[in-house]
Structures are given as structure tokens and as C-alpha cells.
Amino acid sequence: MRKILLALPVAALALGTVAYASDAKDVLDAREAYFKSLGKSMKAMMGVAKSFDAEAAKAEAATLEKILATDAGPLFAPGTSSTDFPGETEAKASIWANMDDFGAKGKAMHEAGAEVITAANAGDAAAFGAALQKMGGTCKACHDDYREEDE
Amino acid sequence: MTDMTDSPATSRPMIWDPLVRVFHWALFLCVVSAWLLGEFGPDIMTLHFWIGYAVGGLLLIRLLWGFVGTRTARFANFVTGPGAVLRYAMTLPARKPSHTPGHNPLGGWSVVAMIGVLGLQVVTGLFSASVDDFVFGPFSDLVSEDVNKLMLDLHKSLAPVILALVALHVGAIWFYKIWKREDLVTPMITGRRRG
Ligand code: HEM
Numbered sequence: 208m209r210k211i212l213l214a215l216p217v218a219a220l221a222l223g224t225v226a227y228a229s230d231a232k233d234v235l236d237a238r239e240a241y242f243k244s245l246g247k248s249m250k251a252m253m254g255v256a257k258s259f260d261a262e263a264a265k266a267e268a269a270t271l272e273k274i275l276a277t278d279a280g281p282l283f284a285p286g287t288s289s290t291d292f293p294g295e296t297e298a299k300a301s302i303w304a305n306m307d308d309f310g311a312k313g314k315a316m317h318e319a320g321a322e323v324i325t326a327a328n329a330g331d332a333a334a335f336g337a338a339l340q341k342m343g344g345t346c347k348a349c350h351d352d353y354r355e356e357d358e
Numbered sequence: 359m360t361d362m363t364d365s366p367a368t369s370r371p372m373i374w375d376p377l378v379r380v381f382h383w384a385l386f387l388c389v390v391s392a393w394l395l396g397e398f399g400p401d402i403m404t405l406h407f408w409i410g411y412a413v414g415g416l417l418l419i420r421l422l423w424g425f426v427g428t429r430t431a432r433f434a435n436f437v438t439g440p441g442a443v444l445r446y447a448m449t450l451p452a453r454k455p456s457h458t459p460g461h462n463p464l465g466g467w468s469v470v471a472m473i474g475v476l477g478l479q480v481v482t483g484l485f486s487a488s489v490d491d492f493v494f495g496p497f498s499d500l501v502s503e504d505v506n507k508l509m510l511d512l513h514k515s516l517a518p519v520i521l522a523l524v525a526l527h528v529g530a531i532w533f534y535k536i537w538k539r540e541d542l543v544t545p546m547i548t549g550r551r552r553g
Contacts, residue, residue: 242490250489343492344401350491351401356514 231287235296238282244274249343252323256339259332268327275320279313289355297355309353316345370550373459375428381420382546388412389476389524393517403493407483414480417473429460436466443467455540457551468530472523479516486510 248271255263288300302309319342326334374382388409395406424433446463449456456462461469487498487506498506534540544552 246489249492253489253492253494340402340492347401347491347493 231284231292232295234282234284234287235292238287238296238298241274241277241279241282245346248274249339249346252335252339256332256336259335261330264327264330264332264335268324271320272324275317283309299353299355302353305353309349312345312349312352315348316342319345370553371459372549373430373545373551374549375431376549377419377423377427378431379546379549381416381423385413385416385420385476388416389520393520396517407496410480410483413476414484417477417480420473433470436461436463437470438463438466453537453539455534455538457540465530468523468527472527475516475519475523479513479520482509482513482516486513 248267252264252267252271255267283298283302285303287296288298288303289296290300319338322338323335323342326338392406392409392413395403395409399406423431426432429435442463446456450464458465484495484497485501485505486509487494487503488510489503495506495509498509501509531542534542541552544550
């Protein structure tokens with residue numbers, strides 16, 4: 208009896224996954240695109256920080272501002288963890304069990320990102336480098352807890 | 359053959375010179391800190407890098423000392439062929455101290471393994487980078503991004519190998535202490551066997 212009771216929700220979940228699979232895949236694709244653009248932006252800014260150029264910094268800050276304006280909430284729709292789609296995503300299921308903490312880590316990144324943008328627009332090389340380093344730390348902080356190690 | 363150094367009447371000879379001993383404990387501290395910082399340290403990894411450089415510096419000094427140092431420190435005096443290693447390994451089960459005046463043939467190879475793996479760990483670290491984690495080793499620019507990733511993969515895989523070597527090392531010392539009734543720790547602190 209217990210087995211059946213347990214099996215029911217599992218079956219429902221499995222059906223649900225099938226029904227929403229194409230939606231979920233869209234989420235996975237959008238999420239990947241979002242983080243890839245974030246990575247690209249960070250890399251470009253790293254280059255700018257090494258030999259600071261005010262114009263380039265401003266241009267990169269504008270790109271970052273656009274990326275950060277994305278509402279990341281829908282990118283983490285329920286049912287899109289690596290448990291639901293093994294091998295297709297590195298988003299740990301623990302994200303959805305710790306949404307508050309996950310959100311706080313995202314907020315930390317946004318706040319550091321705002322500092323990066325301010326420093327870039329002010330043409331302040333030292334502040335830009337420091338803010339970028341700080342923002343970089345927020346990437347690792349979240350990945351350490353919520354992203355699967357790549358195989 | 360009687361080993362003169364076994365006799366309590368003779369003054370106990372120096373087994374490990376001061377450089378070897380300071381190197382040993384400094385390396386221990388630095389490797390443990392580097393590991394802890396890598397695994398649990400702050401997200402901005404500057405401190406991990408500096409401790410890693412210290413490991414690299416210590417290894418270079420030890421390598422040099424392995425050629426120009428005192429008798430027991432020189433590689434030529436403790437890196438032996440498979441015959442000697444095998445012969446020594448046969449004596450391991452005997453419940454008596456080995457009292458080798460320096461590294462025994464097995465221990466000698468464990469030194470080589472430890473220095474080799476730690477050296478690899480430092481080198482892979484220097485060339486590692488992860489854009490996603492925003493961590494860049496100092497030489498990461500000199501190679502392609504694929505090499506950065508490969509180096510980081512190696513760096514991450516070698517970390518548990520280092521832990522295993524440390525565990526083996528400590529386990530061997532316990533084995534000598536409990537099974538062979540030989541104290542190997544005191545000589546690494548005072549330089550001489552307790553007598
Ligand atoms: C014996 C010395 C060292 C030890 C024991 C050590 C150990 C570690 C460990 C345990 C990690 C975490 C791996 C993980 O997240 O699974 C790590 C990461 C890392 N280490 Fe080292 N390391 C050493 C030296 C160095 C050196 C000299 C450098 C270069 C400056 C370096 C650069 C890095 C980098 C770039 C990371 C990646 C951080 C990340 O993306 O998460 N390491 N190290």
C-alpha cells in the first residue's frame with residue numbers, strides 16, 4: 208500500500224515531466240544562453256581591467272547592464288534541475304529547496320554588478336578592478352553550492 | 359652486522375639536518391592550508407594562490423638541497439633500485455625497528471612521489487583558470503582556454519591524490535610506531551633518534 212501511495216506522485220511527476228518537457232527544455236536553453244553571455248561579459252571585462260580603457264569599460268558595462276536586467280526567476284522554473292534532466296543541466300535540485308539562499312546569492316551578484324557598472328561609467332580603473340573581482344567571487348560562491356561539478 | 363648507531367653508548371647522530379626539518383613542517387602546514395583554502399576558502403582565491411606559491415618555493419629549495427645538501431637529504435643516497443626496495447619490503451613484517459640512518463628504500467620513493475605530485479599540483483594551478491568561477495592562475499594567459507580547463511581538471515583530480523599520499527604517510531608512521539616500535543616523529547623534530 209505504502210509503495211503504491213509513493214508511486215502515485217512519482218508517476219504524476221513523470222507524466223508531468225513528459226507533458227512539460229518541451230517547455231522545460233526551453234528553460235534549459237534560455238538558462239544556458241543567459242549564463243554563457245554572463246561568462247562572455249565577465250571575460251571581456253577581465254580583459255578591459257588588465258589594460259584599462261575607459262571607452263571599452265563603458266561599452267562592456269552597457270552589455271552587463273542588459274544581461275543583469277534579465278529576470279532570472281523564470282530561468283529557474285521548478286522541474287528543471289539536474290535530477291529532472293540528468294546530463295542536460297548542472298543546476299542542482301538543492302536550488303529549489305533553498306530558494307532564499309539561492310536568491311540571496313543572485314542578489315549579491317547583482318549588487319556587485321551594479322558597482323562594476325558605476326565604476327566603469329566613472330572611468331575609475333582601480334574601483335573597476337576591485338568591483339570586478341568582487342563580482343567574480345559571487346559567481347564562484349553560487350557555483351560551489353548549486354552547480355554540479357562538470358564530469 | 360651490528361649497527362653502531364643502535365648502541366645507546368654512542369652519541370646519537372644527526373639524521374635530519376635543520377633545513378630538512380624546517381622544510382618538512384613548513385610543507386606540512388602549507389599543503390594543509392592550501393588544501394583547506396582550495397576546498398573551503400574564500401571565493402576570491404588570492405590567499406590560496408600565495409600559499410600555493412609557498413609550496414612551490416619550498417619544493418624548489420628541497421630539490422636543490424637534494425643535490426647539494428647533507429648526506430641523508432641527497433636524492434642519490436635514498437633513491438634506490440627495485441632490488442633494494444623489494445629487499446627492504448621483505449623486512450617490513452618483522453616486529454623490530456629498522457633504524458635506517460635516513461630514508462629507507464621504500465620511504466625514499468614516497469619522498470619522490472610526494473614531491474612529484476605536489477610539484478604537479480603547483481604547476482597545474484599556475485596554468486589553471488575558470489572564467490565561470492572567475493579564478494585565473496598567474497600563467498593562465500600563456501595557454502589556451504582549453505588548456506586552462508584541462509589544467510584545472512587535473513588540479514581538482516590531484517587534490518584527493520595528495521590527501522591519499524598524506525594519509526599513507528601518516529599511516530606508515532603509525533605502523534612503525536605500533537608494529538615496529540620505532541619512533542619516526544622525534545627525529546623529524548629534534549634531528550636525532552630518541553635514545
Ligand atoms: C600544494 C599546493 C596546492 C594544493 C594542495 C591545492 C589544492 C586545491 C584545491 C583542493 C582546490 C579546490 C578544487 C575543487 O574545487 O574541487 C583548488 C582550486 C584551485 N587552485 Fe589550487 N592547490 C595548490 C596550489 C595552487 C597554486 C600554486 C595555484 C596557482 C596560483 C592554484 C590555483 C588554483 C585554482 C585556479 C583553483 C580553482 C578554483 C575554482 O575554479 O574553483 N592552486 N586547489
